[in-house]
Amino acid sequence: MDELDHIARRVVEGGGPWTIELYPTLACNLDCRFCDTAPRHVKPVDELDEAQWLRIVDEAADMGARRAMVLGGGEPLLSPHAPALMRRIKARGLSGMLTSNGTLLTAPVRALLLDIGWDEVHLSIDGARARTHDALRGRPGAFRRTVSHACRLRAERDQRGLAAPRIVIHTVLTRANVDELAELARLGAAVGADRVELDALVAYRPEQVALQLGPAESARLSGRVAEGLEAAREVGVATNYARFVEVRVTERGQHAPAAGPGEGLRAAPCLKPFHHLAVTADGRLSPCCVLAGEGESLRRRPVAEAWAASPYLSRLRAGMLRGVATGRCAECSENILVHERAIRARIPA
Amino acid sequence: MNVNLELTDHCNIACRMCSQSLRDEAHGAPHRFMDFDTWRRALDGLRGLRDVTLCPHWLGEPTLHPEFDRFVRHAFEHNANNVLFRHFKVHTNAVLLPPERVETLLDVASAGGLLPDTFLAVHFSIDAFARDTYTLVKGADRREVVFRNVERFLSRRAERGLRRPVVHVAYVVQDGNTGEVAAFVEHWRPRLARPVLTADWPPMDRDAVYLRRWNTGDQARADAIHAEACRAVGLVPVSRPEGAF
Numbered sequence: 295m296d297e298l299d300h301i302a303r304r305v306v307e308g309g310g311p312w313t314i315e316l317y318p319t320l321a322c323n324l325d326c327r328f329c330d331t332a333p334r335h336v337k338p339v340d341e342l343d344e345a346q347w348l349r350i351v352d353e354a355a356d357m358g359a360r361r362a363m364v365l366g367g368g369e370p371l372l373s374p375h376a377p378a379l380m381r382r383i384k385a386r387g388l389s390g391m392l393t394s395n396g397t398l399l400t401a402p403v404r405a406l407l408l409d410i411g412w413d414e415v416h417l418s419i420d421g422a423r424a425r426t427h428d429a430l431r432g433r434p435g436a437f438r439r440t441v442s443h444a445c446r447l448r449a450e451r452d453q454r455g456l457a458a459p460r461i462v463i464h465t466v467l468t469r470a471n472v473d474e475l476a477e478l479a480r481l482g483a484a485v486g487a488d489r490v491e492l493d494a495l496v497a498y499r500p501e502q503v504a505l506q507l508g509p510a511e512s513a514r515l516s517g518r519v520a521e522g523l524e525a526a527r528e529v530g531v532a533t534n535y536a537r538f539v540e541v542r543v544t545e546r547g548q549h550a551p552a553a554g555p556g557e558g559l560r561a562a563p564c565l566k567p568f569h570h571l572a573v574t575a576d577g578r579l580s581p582c583c584v585l586a587g588e589g590e591s592l593r594r595r596p597v598a599e600a601w602a603a604s605p606y607l608s609r610l611r612a613g614m615l616r617g618v619a620t621g622r623c624a625e626c627s628e629n630i631l632v633h634e635r636a637i638r639a640r641i642p643a
Numbered sequence: 644m645n646v647n648l649e650l651t652d653h654c655n656i657a658c659r660m661c662s663q664s665l666r667d668e669a670h671g672a673p674h675r676f677m678d679f680d681t682w683r684r685a686l687d688g689l690r691g692l693r694d695v696t697l698c699p700h701w702l703g704e705p706t707l708h709p710e711f712d713r714f715v716r717h718a719f720e721h722n723a724n725n726v727l728f729r730h731f732k733v734h735t736n737a738v739l740l741p742p743e744r745v746e747t748l749l750d751v752a753s754a755g756g757l758l759p760d761t762f763l764a765v766h767f768s769i770d771a772f773a774r775d776t777y778t779l780v781k782g783a784d785r786r787e788v789v790f791r792n793v794e795r796f797l798s799r800r801a802e803r804g805l806r807r808p809v810v811h812v813a814y815v816v817q818d819g820n821t822g823e824v825a826a827f828v829e830h831w832r833p834r835l836a837r838p839v840l841t842a843d844w845p846p847m848d849r850d851a852v853y854l855r856r857w858n859t860g861d862q863a864r865a866d867a868i869h870a871e872a873c874r875a876v877g878l879v880p881v882s883r884p885e886g887a888f
Contacts, residue, residue, distance in 0.1 A: 448874050
């Protein structure tokens with residue numbers, strides 16, 4: 295059985311979340327043009343303290359959680375609680391994935407990741423060229439810092455003879471970088487990344503819409519993907535580029551996830567409410583990043599109780615079992631939906 | 644257009660990664676020194692050519708030429724308004740760089756009647772940090788004198804308030820010296836002026852610490868060694884088009 299089989303079984307048997315997705319802070323040191331986190335440059339208020347984060351990890355682990363994602367909203371490494379949080383995740387035997395802009399991946403942080411056996415680091419790099427990345431990320435010098443830290447992480451990993459953390463370059467596809475896919479693959483290989491992954495942009499605000507692929511960029515997308523795949527093959531780096539050969543995949547927000555072919559769980563457009571728990575910096579729960587912060591708070595409530603009895607999660611689950619996603623589910627990434635469809639396919643009729 | 648006028652194919656050390664060191668006859672003939680008349684006539688032959696970058700070396704160590712200073716001064720004295728060459732570059736191992744020679748190079752770099760960036764760069768091939776490593780890689784126990792000479796060159800350039808020539812300290816990453824790349828970078832970075840750390844040909848407008856790829860029979864392995872060493876100091880280890888990475 296692979297992990298998807300295990301998750302499918304968890305969903306069918308009604309256990310706790312397989313994955314917890316934690317957003318330690320909304321604060322950020324960059325100013326990305328496509329970011330939706332409005333309070334990222336104000337002093338954080340009402341964020342969970344370290345003891346609360348550790349309690350959530352412990353309780354989720356007690357429920358059988360096997361994977362923890364530590365990521366955004368803001369930059370997770372800006373949280374003073376991030377080191378203890380990551381330590382606890384590994385101490386409880388969970389697989390750990392960190393998503394970071396990489397600018398704060400300093401020597402002590404890298405040493406921590408290597409010491410505790412952290413599993414995967416996703417670094418947000420939005421262009422193969424400094425001027426592309428820095429313009430999108432709103433900070434001159436961000437590219438140089440992130441790439442430098444990625445190089446060092448790979449070298450230090452190799453020096454210890456480790457295979458982890460795996461290094462993944464994560465790129466939000468925009469009109470600013472669609473012509474750099476081949477160079478991104480080469481950059482990935484050069485820094486020693488294990489994969490280069492694209493994700494589609496969600497565009498609400500005018501500055502985000504301005505970054506969406508226009509007709510010209512969409513028309514050349516398949517060609518750029520082909521170039522990127524060829525470059526990736528040449529340099530030996532894995533990518534998810536093939537998924538983006540279809541323009542439809544880039545149109546987040548325009549297509550609701552389809553219901554499955556069966557009934558009940560097999561009808562669910564998405565199974566995340568049954569196996570995935572996201573927790574925002576202020577403690578509010580949801581089944582994913584798209585719906586982040588919509589549910590009740592875990593600040594004073596045990597994870598098990600909330601997972602079993604949250605009116606919000608119950609409502610979502612009921613809708614999914616009827617084959618009906620929420621309106622906002624149209625904003626979901628194809629990278630996630632592929633995963634959800636694969637789990638659904640393993641649920642027995 | 645680069646024009647290499649090789650003052651000599653002799654060398655005073657024996658770098659183990661250098662083809663000159665591997666052969667008794669670098670050009671299929673006994674090592675020689677260029678005579679002054681050949682140098683003078685060759686320089687005259689540059690007149691009328693456009694955008695010439697003159698390099699007084701190829702396989703040998705140019706400062707070994709007994710009249711190196713005279714040759715260089717002559718070239719610059721006859722280059723008023725850059726009629727012979729637009730740019731000038733020197734590659735040297737810095738073993739023979741006494742104070743007088745430093746002043747010669749800085750004098751011509753700041754000479755009047757020429758465009759200010761005529762003397763572009765001096766490329767110091769150093770390739771090691773520790774003395775034992777230097778001796779291993781360069782085939783000569785000259786580490787101390789080389790470091791002293793390069794540091795003196797940098798000090799005198801600063802004292803004279805010159806921005807040219809820029810200085811590149813080069814390090815061919817290879818078996819035997821990978822462990823001290825970080826020490827090399829840390830030593831030179833604060834001594835250079837606004838330096839870049841690069842794995843590709845250095846820019847001609849900035850000082851640089853240049854971690855260079857080792858050209859050898861097992862190129863894949865050499866590339867892997869180079870990549871690992873570059874990453875360890877936070878440097879992307881590849882050649883790339885201008886502006887990329």
